[in-house]
Structure formats: structure tokens, C-alpha cells
Amino acid sequence: MKDNKIQIYKTRTKILIGFFILILALVTARFFYLQIIQGNELKELRERNINTFEYIYPKRGRILSKDGIVLAEDRKVFSLAIDIEQKPSEQSINKLADLYPDKIKVENLRLKVSNSIKFRRPEIVIERLTQEDLAKYLVGGSDITGFSVIEGYEREYNSHPSIFHVLGHMGYINDSDVQYFSPRINEYNAKIWSKVGKSGIERVYEKRLQGQHGKRFFQRNARGDKKVITDISSFMEGEELSISINFQAQKLAYELMNERKGAVVVIDLQDFSIPVAISTPSISANDLRDISSSQYQDLLNDPTRPLFNRAFMGLYPPASTIKPLLTIFALNNEYTNWDETIFDDGFFRFEEEERIFNAWREGGHGLTDLEKALVESSNPFFMNLSIRYEKDLFVEFLKSSSFGSKLCEDCYPHQFSPLIDDDWKYKNFGKELYKGDFINLGVGQGYMLTTPLHLSLISGILANRGEYELPYLVTKKQNKLFINEDLTDEDWNKLHSSLVNVIYSQNGTGYRINAGELNLAGKSGTAQVVDINSREEYDEVRTNPLLRDHAIFIGYAPYDNPRYSIAVIVENGESGGRVAGPIAKEVLEELLNDI
Amino acid sequence: MTFNLRNSVIFLSLAIIILLGSLTIFSVTSIDVNSFLRFLLINIFVILFVLLLFNQINLNRIFSFGLILFLFNILLVLSVEIFGKEINGSKRWLDFGFLSLQPSEFMKITYALFVIQYLRFYGFKFSRFRSIFLLSVLFISALPIIYQPDLGTGLVYTILGLMFLFICGMHRFYFIAMGIFGILLSPLIYTFGLTSYQKGRIISWFSSDQTLSEKWNILQSEISIGSGGLFGEGFLNSKQNEFNFLPEADTDFIFSIYAEQFGFIGVFLILIFLGCFIVMTTFLTMTDKRLTSDLSPYYIGTYCTFVIGFSFLLNILMVSGMIPVVGLPLPFFTKGGSSLLCFSIMLGLIFTSRGFLK
Known part of the structure; x- marks a missing residue:
């Protein structure tokens, strides 16, 4: 019995010794793994613990108008941010939420805190603290830890809505921004910039405006109460950009539109810069800064589409305003000359298909030659011409007039006027272009669509006798372009005098503009919004404002030595000469008085 | 007290563990040499005092209380x-x-x-x-x-x-x-x-979410240990401690700081000394020729030895992320009166039971 007890004791001690040695071996293996096999990795983690850096954000470059008005600049603001060096406690989170009940939701804040710690990014809790907010925090936030007031910059725009579409706006970076900037900016690091240009100049010139960020390297401890700066890398403030917009004229153009939908684009023919580009209605870029997502949705769903840049993106049938350009085409290919006449009785009969096209004036213009057709805008004359057009030559001519290609490198977003060729028609309608299509194309209807920017450029092409450059806002693209033409000076002079007569002859569709001493030349147009087959239908359509015709005017001034070309579109404005024309007149007057 | 080779090895192992423990606690808490000496002296004083006290008391008297x-x-x-x-x-x-x-x-x-x-x-x-x-x-x-x-x-x-x-x-x-x-x-x-706090500790051990602070502690502890590499960063060179990344560095997680300073070699040595102390003590107790019907001194001596040994290993398993974080002191390392007193009493019981001091 006694021996048995000793035996049990010995056995059990041996078992425990064995167990102890087993764990000892396990521990040794574990430390071998951590220190020898994983040693270097863990050491690197330790260095990352201690040595860290923060970005130094440069001030974003100012944007100035050509007449020296500051359109956008960075202003110093204070924001409340999460301090990643000291994790905010649950208590502090609740207290902060109590301090700003209308600005902070506890759940959102909690999410931000956990994201902030996860990605080691000092997430902003309240942007742009007001004086009152700041005072509240300094008085009531003394026992709140894990948050800090940080200094930063915020974009402040000229609040006039006319400038919004050209300038664009800033917003928080998302995946599509990264995709956009990665190929365009060398070594683009999306992690650095939380806000980037979303549209307009802000987007196109993101790289130049943002400048070069710097890094502040420092050693810190876990509590964040010790911070030793070890190195600062150089950084560069953003570049100041001067854009071609003439702010006075821009403002005037916007106000002249008087809340109607539409666009005005002016091109300076000396250098093809764009002094005026407005799209109405618009908003102030500052309003987008801290808009809620539902408010943003409302803006997107607004039927007047204030966020849509009609000037660079809107596609409108050019209607009669395309006639001068097609006159060049017709003369060049000898489809007609200045002497040919037809009898315009208000209809064009397309005999191959036995279709009848109505013209806008009841009874027609009577005996009409090319000049009269331009001045009084005779559709039957141009329809009669267009059935003679050869498809390939026509497409080549449109191509040389920048249909189907990008017009402006620094306009964003940008849409080009589609080039109507067989490919285009196949893609959209599954068949080739046929003769009947040209009847509509020849008077700027049917498939033909142009942007206001393009119309303004076309007007410039007319003024400049076929030679042109691509318009720009900041950076000029140095190459001259020519449309396909080989007209004599006499042809050009006759064309120009026709365009002058549009404005100054009593029969001219633009006579009502009363252009006076402006020396304006131009062409009006009225684009049908819906296809109309009879005049009765037309009267019915007119009662619905949204179905009324678009008023279009293109022109240039002064006609003897053209300086500016312009395109004005007033959606549902009905009459190009009476509605769009006067706007063009006043804007051009403002610009020319400025010189 | 009998001095032979075996007893010398046991004492030397123990002395080295105590010395390294004092050095480490000194490296964590202070860079003042005086405070290190004071800490070492307190350690030694407490241990010796308890040992001497037990020398004066018959083990049977203790058992009767x-x-x-x-x-x-x-x-x-x-x-x-x-x-x-x-x-x-x-x-x-x-x-x-x-x-x-x-x-x-x-x-x-x-x-x-x-x-x-x-x-x-x-x-x-x-x-x-x-x-x-x-x-x-x-x-x-x-x-x-x-x-x-x-x-x-x-x-x-x-x-x-x-x-x-x-x-x-x-x-x-x-x-x-x-x-x-x-x-x-x-x-x-x-x-x-x-309680939810205890559940949190257990959850954190199983989950891979590094934002949980418990997991963060373990990660920082592993970083300390791993940074030591083979040879260690050298005495007083624990950056994890200098920059406060390791929480509880002077109590539960002190061994990580030791490992960072002395490397795998230091860890290996201390495990050898621990092994020597535990295995030799229990083995010698077990093979004592004076084993009689009253095994109580042997029971208590063996028990106390294993308590020291397993406490040591459990703490190291904890700091190296093998078991959940439970607040376990490391014998002769952890700063704290109860821990030191408790393990000193155990040493007293071990040596009294073996009759080393008689």
C-alpha cells in the first residue's frame, strides 16, 4: 500500500515532467518561428509602427478669368478629424455626437472611426467648422479624446452660376476618378488626394492645379504624445491657371438667357480661345460642396438638367445655321453657283419617293437664288441642292469641319458632333444613308446634330474663310485645320455679304436683331424638336412649351475684320432670329467694347 | 544545506532567472541604475527573507494551519x-x-x-x-x-x-x-x-479582426518578439517599449520585451535554465532516498515546482499568441508584490520540503 502510493506519486511526477518538457519544446518552436523565420517581417512591422509619415498638402492653384477675376481659390478652413494616433473612446464618440446633434450621427461616426483606424487615415468628421462649432468644441470638448481640429484647404468658387460648367467642381475621389487619372497623370497615387476635380477645368488640369504633395516623416509612439520629425520632403504649391473666359461677358450671357435653357459659346478668332461658354440653367459650384446625396439626386433628376453642360455636351439640330457651311460644300463641288434660281413655293417635292417637305414660310420665297436662300433661309432651295450631294464627298467635307472628332482638349465633359456616314447609320438604323436622308441633312435637320461649341466653331470657320484651329480654354493646340474647299475670294465675299444681309437686309431673318453698328454677320435657325407633317400639327405643338422649336443663332463680328464668332441656342425659344440673335448681339457688343 | 553539483545547477539556474527578470523589469520601467539595484535587492531580499522564514518553521507546523x-x-x-x-x-x-x-x-x-x-x-x-x-x-x-x-x-x-x-x-x-x-x-x-469583457478576450483570440484591441496587443507582442531575431537588439534597446507600442510591458507582456532585447538565444537560454530548474528539482525530489509514508513535503515541493514551471510557460504561450490573453504573471519577471511574494513562498516550500536548508 505504501509502495503503491510512492509508485503513483513517481508515475504522476514523471507524467508532469514529460508534459512540461513537451510544452517547453512547443514554446521553443514557437519562438524559433517568430524570431528566426518571421523575424525580419515582424521587425519591418515594428519599424512601420514607429516610423511613419503624413502628407503635406499644397495649396491648390487659383483659377483666374482672362479679365483677372478669381474664379476658384483654396481657402484655409478648420475641420474636425479623427486623430489616428489616439483611438477615440466610445465615451468620446458619444460625447462628440451630443455636442453636434445636427451634424453627427453616432453610427456614422463609429463607422468613420473604425475605417480611420483600419486604413490609418485621419477621416474628417465635420468639414469646415464655423466659428460657433469651433467655440463649442474648444469649450465643451475638453474631455473628448481621439479627435483633433486640423487645418486644411477648401475650394471656394466664384458663386456666379455662369462659371460652374467651365470650372467644374471638386468631390471625393472614387473608382472612376482613379480610372480616369491613372493613365493621365504619371505615378498617380489615389491614396493621397481625398478630393479631386470631378469636371471642367478642375478635372482636366488636376495635375497642374494640385501641385506636388510633400511628406513629413516622423517617429511617434503608440500614445501619440511623442512625435519627432525626422525628415520633410519638398512640396510644391499648385499652379495658378488663367483661363480664356471673359467673366464680364460670361456673366452677361448667363443673365441674358434669363433662366431659359440653352447655351452660348463664343470663340475668339485671334487665337481660337473660348471667352464665353455658358450653359443654362446652372448652379453655383459652392453649392455642390456639402450637398447631401438626396439633394444631389434631386439635381440629377431636375428636368431642366442644371448639371448638364449644354455648351460642350448638348446635341442640337443646327437647322438653317448649317446652310452657310453647306453652301461652301455646294459651291466647291459645283452643285450650284450664285446664279442658279429655283421657284420656292413653300414645298420641296422629293419625286423619287413622292414625299413632300414643308418649308417654314407659308407660300415660300418665290424665285430664289443662293444669296436669297441664305438671307431668307429657303429650305426648298437647299433641299433641292442636297439631293445632288455625293455621299463620300459630303462625309469628307463634314469630317474636315470637325464632325466626329474632339473639338476641345480641355473642355470636360465633352461631346463631339456625330459624323453622319454609312457607319453611323448602320450602327443606329441598320442601313446605309440614302438620298432621302440628305434632304434633311442639307437643312441641318434629321440626323444632323451639333454641339453649341461646334456651331460657334463653324461660325468661326465661315468668318475665317475655311481656316481654323481647335478652340481651347487654357492650352492652345498648335495646328491649323482647313475645311475641304477651294473657293475663290469672290465666292467667299458673296457668302460673307449674304451673311451680312441676313442681319442688315430687311428681308433677312436676323433683321429684327437691330445689330446696328456691331457689324454683325450671321445666320439664324429654328430647330424642330418633333417631326411635323402638317401645319395644323405644328400649331398644336406650339402650345406645349417643351415641344416648341429651339432658337439658334450663329454669327461673327465685326464682319469686315472678324474677331469673335458666336453660337446661341435657346431651347424651345422658337425663333432663332428674334430670340437667340439679340443675345448674341449683346454678348458680342460687351466683348468688343472690352477691347 | 548541502552543496553538490546538482544543487549548484538548480541554484544557478534559479539565480540567473531572477537576475534576468530583474534586468528586464529594469529595462522596461526605468533607465536609472539605482532603481534597478533597488528592484534587484528587493527581489533578493524578499526571496531570502521568505526562505529564511521557512527555514525557521517546521513544515508540519505550516501544514497544520x-x-x-x-x-x-x-x-x-x-x-x-x-x-x-x-x-x-x-x-x-x-x-x-x-x-x-x-x-x-x-x-x-x-x-x-x-x-x-x-x-x-x-x-x-x-x-x-x-x-x-x-x-x-x-x-x-x-x-x-x-x-x-x-x-x-x-x-x-x-x-x-x-x-x-x-x-x-x-x-x-x-x-x-x-x-x-x-x-x-x-x-x-x-x-x-x-462577462462580455471575458467573451471579448476569447473572441479576439479566434477572430482575425485586427482592430480589436486584444488582438492588437498580441500583434504588438509578436512584433516585439520577432524583432529580437537571433541575437536580439541588445540590452535596453527595445524600441517597442521605448515607443510604448507594447501595452502591459511591465507586467503580463514583459517577456516580449526580454525576447526583443536578447533574441532567440536569450529565450533559448532562459528556457534551458527553466528546464534545468524544474526538471532537476522535481526529479531529485521524486528520487529522494528518504521517501517515507508521509509524502506531504514531496507533494507540496513537486507541486510548487510545477506551478512555477507551468506559470512561466503559460505566460510565454500567452505573449507569443498561442493561447488567449489571460492575465498571468511571469514568475520573477512580472513587476508586482503579490507575484513576487507568492513565488518566493513557493521557493521556500520547495527548498524546505527538499531539506536543502536543513
């Missing part, structure tokens, strides 16, 4: 609820001004003393009643510790108590039965028996 000491200890644990100071949401400490004690630390000693007093009366014969009685006392006395709440100390106390009953020769049936029950009951205990 087993029940009283145990009850007194339980009373102290309960009184913590009333007088104790709260740290990290848990009341464990009694503050005596110059010294704050954690009475639950001493339970593992007083329970063993109580068991010895009780079993000696019956000549160390385990009847079914006695086995169940001792087990019940163990589990019931663990409850106040667990509800402090201090799950770690409570669990370790229970496991060490079971180890003592194992050494004393309780029938293996009970251990097997408890093992099965333990596994079956663990979901219930987890659901109803634990």
Missing part, C-alpha cells in the same frame, strides 16, 4: 469586493499603501496546504467522498476569483488545484470524467458564465 490559511485567503478574496481597488474594470487588489496585494494569487498555495492538512488526517487515502469534497471545495473557491472578474487567475487556480490532486494520487477516473464534462459544458459556461 492549512485550513485556517485557506479560509483566511478566501476571506481576503471576498474582502477585495468591498475594500479592493479597481483596475481595468476588475477588482483584484488590496491596497496596503506600500504594497498592493492580489489575494487570489495566494489561493493556489493555501488550497494545497488545506488539501494536505485534510488528507494527512486520512493517511492520503482518497475515498469517493473525499475526492468529491476536495473537488467541490476547489471549484467553489474558484468562483469568487472568476467573478472579480478574473477569469485567467481563476482558471489557472482551478487547473493547478487539479494538478495538485493529481500529484497527491486522486483516482484517474475523476480527471477523465472532468475532462469530458469540461468539454461538454464549455458552451454553456461561455454563454452564461462569462
Whole structure:
């Protein structure tokens, strides 16, 4: 019995010794793994613990108008941010939420805190603290830890809505921004910039405006109460950009539109810069800064589409305003000359298909030659011409007039006027272009669509006798372009005098503009919004404002030595000469008085 | 005291562990040499004082106070609820001004003393009643510790108590039965028996979400250990400590700082010394020629040796991320009065029982 007890004791001690040695071996293996096999990795983690850096954000470059008005600049603001060096406690989170009940939701804040710690990014809790907010925090936030007031910059725009579409706006970076900037900016690091240009100049010139960020390297401890700066890398403030917009004229153009939908684009023919580009209605870029997502949705769903840049993106049938350009085409290919006449009785009969096209004036213009057709805008004359057009030559001519290609490198977003060729028609309608299509194309209807920017450029092409450059806002693209033409000076002079007569002859569709001493030349147009087959239908359509015709005017001034070309579109404005024309007149007057 | 080769190795191992412990605590808490010497002297003084005290007391006298000491200890644990100071949401400490004690630390000693007093009366014969009685006392006395709440100390106390009953020769049936029950009951205990803080600690050990602060502690601890590499960063060169990345660096996680400074070689050496001390002490106790019918000194000596050994290993398993973080002190390293006093008393019991000091 006694021996048995000793035996049990010995056995059990041996078992425990064995167990102890087993764990000892396990521990040794574990430390071998951590220190020898994983040693270097863990050491690197330790260095990352201690040595860290923060970005130094440069001030974003100012944007100035050509007449020296500051359109956008960075202003110093204070924001409340999460301090990643000291994790905010649950208590502090609740207290902060109590301090700003209308600005902070506890759940959102909690999410931000956990994201902030996860990605080691000092997430902003309240942007742009007001004086009152700041005072509240300094008085009531003394026992709140894990948050800090940080200094930063915020974009402040000229609040006039006319400038919004050209300038664009800033917003928080998302995946599509990264995709956009990665190929365009060398070594683009999306992690650095939380806000980037979303549209307009802000987007196109993101790289130049943002400048070069710097890094502040420092050693810190876990509590964040010790911070030793070890190195600062150089950084560069953003570049100041001067854009071609003439702010006075821009403002005037916007106000002249008087809340109607539409666009005005002016091109300076000396250098093809764009002094005026407005799209109405618009908003102030500052309003987008801290808009809620539902408010943003409302803006997107607004039927007047204030966020849509009609000037660079809107596609409108050019209607009669395309006639001068097609006159060049017709003369060049000898489809007609200045002497040919037809009898315009208000209809064009397309005999191959036995279709009848109505013209806008009841009874027609009577005996009409090319000049009269331009001045009084005779559709039957141009329809009669267009059935003679050869498809390939026509497409080549449109191509040389920048249909189907990008017009402006620094306009964003940008849409080009589609080039109507067989490919285009196949893609959209599954068949080739046929003769009947040209009847509509020849008077700027049917498939033909142009942007206001393009119309303004076309007007410039007319003024400049076929030679042109691509318009720009900041950076000029140095190459001259020519449309396909080989007209004599006499042809050009006759064309120009026709365009002058549009404005100054009593029969001219633009006579009502009363252009006076402006020396304006131009062409009006009225684009049908819906296809109309009879005049009765037309009267019915007119009662619905949204179905009324678009008023279009293109022109240039002064006609003897053209300086500016312009395109004005007033959606549902009905009459190009009476509605769009006067706007063009006043804007051009403002610009020319400025010189 | 007999000095032979074996005893010398045991003493040397122990002395080196104590010295390294003092060096490490010094490197964590202060760079002032005076405070290091003071700490080392206090360590040595406490250990020697306890050893000498035990030299004066007959072990049998101590055993005869087993029940009283145990009850007194339980009373102290309960009184913590009333007088104790709260740290990290848990009341464990009694503050005596110059010294704050954690009475639950001493339970593992007083329970063993109580068991010895009780079993000696019956000549160390385990009847079914006695086995169940001792087990019940163990589990019931663990409850106040667990509800402090201090799950770690409570669990370790229970496991060490079971180890003592194992050494004393309780029938293996009970251990097997408890093992099965333990596994079956663990979901219930987890659901109803634990506070959310304790659950959080367990969850953090299993989950991979690094934002949980417990997981962060473990990560920082592993970073410290790994940064040591083979040779270590050198004494007083723990960057994790300098930049405060390792929490509880002077208590539970002190071994990580040791590992960062002295590397795998330092760790390996200390494990060798620990192994020497534990294995040689228990082996020599077990093979003592004077084994008689009264095995109680051998039981208590072997028990205390293993308590030191397993406490050491459990702490290292914890800091190296092998087991969940439960607040376990590292013998002779962790800064803290109770831990030092407790392990000193154990040393006293070990050497008294072996008759080294006689």
C-alpha cells in the first residue's frame, strides 16, 4: 500500500515532467518561428509602427478669368478629424455626437472611426467648422479624446452660376476618378488626394492645379504624445491657371438667357480661345460642396438638367445655321453657283419617293437664288441642292469641319458632333444613308446634330474663310485645320455679304436683331424638336412649351475684320432670329467694347 | 544545506532567472541604475527573507494551519469586493499603501496546504467522498476569483488545484470524467458564465479582426518578439517599449520585451535554465532516498515546482499568441508584490520540503 502510493506519486511526477518538457519544446518552436523565420517581417512591422509619415498638402492653384477675376481659390478652413494616433473612446464618440446633434450621427461616426483606424487615415468628421462649432468644441470638448481640429484647404468658387460648367467642381475621389487619372497623370497615387476635380477645368488640369504633395516623416509612439520629425520632403504649391473666359461677358450671357435653357459659346478668332461658354440653367459650384446625396439626386433628376453642360455636351439640330457651311460644300463641288434660281413655293417635292417637305414660310420665297436662300433661309432651295450631294464627298467635307472628332482638349465633359456616314447609320438604323436622308441633312435637320461649341466653331470657320484651329480654354493646340474647299475670294465675299444681309437686309431673318453698328454677320435657325407633317400639327405643338422649336443663332463680328464668332441656342425659344440673335448681339457688343 | 553539483545547477539556474527578470523589469520601467539595484535587492531580499522564514518553521507546523490559511485567503478574496481597488474594470487588489496585494494569487498555495492538512488526517487515502469534497471545495473557491472578474487567475487556480490532486494520487477516473464534462459544458459556461469583457478576450483570440484591441496587443507582442531575431537588439534597446507600442510591458507582456532585447538565444537560454530548474528539482525530489509514508513535503515541493514551471510557460504561450490573453504573471519577471511574494513562498516550500536548508 505504501509502495503503491510512492509508485503513483513517481508515475504522476514523471507524467508532469514529460508534459512540461513537451510544452517547453512547443514554446521553443514557437519562438524559433517568430524570431528566426518571421523575424525580419515582424521587425519591418515594428519599424512601420514607429516610423511613419503624413502628407503635406499644397495649396491648390487659383483659377483666374482672362479679365483677372478669381474664379476658384483654396481657402484655409478648420475641420474636425479623427486623430489616428489616439483611438477615440466610445465615451468620446458619444460625447462628440451630443455636442453636434445636427451634424453627427453616432453610427456614422463609429463607422468613420473604425475605417480611420483600419486604413490609418485621419477621416474628417465635420468639414469646415464655423466659428460657433469651433467655440463649442474648444469649450465643451475638453474631455473628448481621439479627435483633433486640423487645418486644411477648401475650394471656394466664384458663386456666379455662369462659371460652374467651365470650372467644374471638386468631390471625393472614387473608382472612376482613379480610372480616369491613372493613365493621365504619371505615378498617380489615389491614396493621397481625398478630393479631386470631378469636371471642367478642375478635372482636366488636376495635375497642374494640385501641385506636388510633400511628406513629413516622423517617429511617434503608440500614445501619440511623442512625435519627432525626422525628415520633410519638398512640396510644391499648385499652379495658378488663367483661363480664356471673359467673366464680364460670361456673366452677361448667363443673365441674358434669363433662366431659359440653352447655351452660348463664343470663340475668339485671334487665337481660337473660348471667352464665353455658358450653359443654362446652372448652379453655383459652392453649392455642390456639402450637398447631401438626396439633394444631389434631386439635381440629377431636375428636368431642366442644371448639371448638364449644354455648351460642350448638348446635341442640337443646327437647322438653317448649317446652310452657310453647306453652301461652301455646294459651291466647291459645283452643285450650284450664285446664279442658279429655283421657284420656292413653300414645298420641296422629293419625286423619287413622292414625299413632300414643308418649308417654314407659308407660300415660300418665290424665285430664289443662293444669296436669297441664305438671307431668307429657303429650305426648298437647299433641299433641292442636297439631293445632288455625293455621299463620300459630303462625309469628307463634314469630317474636315470637325464632325466626329474632339473639338476641345480641355473642355470636360465633352461631346463631339456625330459624323453622319454609312457607319453611323448602320450602327443606329441598320442601313446605309440614302438620298432621302440628305434632304434633311442639307437643312441641318434629321440626323444632323451639333454641339453649341461646334456651331460657334463653324461660325468661326465661315468668318475665317475655311481656316481654323481647335478652340481651347487654357492650352492652345498648335495646328491649323482647313475645311475641304477651294473657293475663290469672290465666292467667299458673296457668302460673307449674304451673311451680312441676313442681319442688315430687311428681308433677312436676323433683321429684327437691330445689330446696328456691331457689324454683325450671321445666320439664324429654328430647330424642330418633333417631326411635323402638317401645319395644323405644328400649331398644336406650339402650345406645349417643351415641344416648341429651339432658337439658334450663329454669327461673327465685326464682319469686315472678324474677331469673335458666336453660337446661341435657346431651347424651345422658337425663333432663332428674334430670340437667340439679340443675345448674341449683346454678348458680342460687351466683348468688343472690352477691347 | 548541502552543496553538490546538482544543487549548484538548480541554484544557478534559479539565480540567473531572477537576475534576468530583474534586468528586464529594469529595462522596461526605468533607465536609472539605482532603481534597478533597488528592484534587484528587493527581489533578493524578499526571496531570502521568505526562505529564511521557512527555514525557521517546521513544515508540519505550516501544514497544520492549512485550513485556517485557506479560509483566511478566501476571506481576503471576498474582502477585495468591498475594500479592493479597481483596475481595468476588475477588482483584484488590496491596497496596503506600500504594497498592493492580489489575494487570489495566494489561493493556489493555501488550497494545497488545506488539501494536505485534510488528507494527512486520512493517511492520503482518497475515498469517493473525499475526492468529491476536495473537488467541490476547489471549484467553489474558484468562483469568487472568476467573478472579480478574473477569469485567467481563476482558471489557472482551478487547473493547478487539479494538478495538485493529481500529484497527491486522486483516482484517474475523476480527471477523465472532468475532462469530458469540461468539454461538454464549455458552451454553456461561455454563454452564461462569462462577462462580455471575458467573451471579448476569447473572441479576439479566434477572430482575425485586427482592430480589436486584444488582438492588437498580441500583434504588438509578436512584433516585439520577432524583432529580437537571433541575437536580439541588445540590452535596453527595445524600441517597442521605448515607443510604448507594447501595452502591459511591465507586467503580463514583459517577456516580449526580454525576447526583443536578447533574441532567440536569450529565450533559448532562459528556457534551458527553466528546464534545468524544474526538471532537476522535481526529479531529485521524486528520487529522494528518504521517501517515507508521509509524502506531504514531496507533494507540496513537486507541486510548487510545477506551478512555477507551468506559470512561466503559460505566460510565454500567452505573449507569443498561442493561447488567449489571460492575465498571468511571469514568475520573477512580472513587476508586482503579490507575484513576487507568492513565488518566493513557493521557493521556500520547495527548498524546505527538499531539506536543502536543513
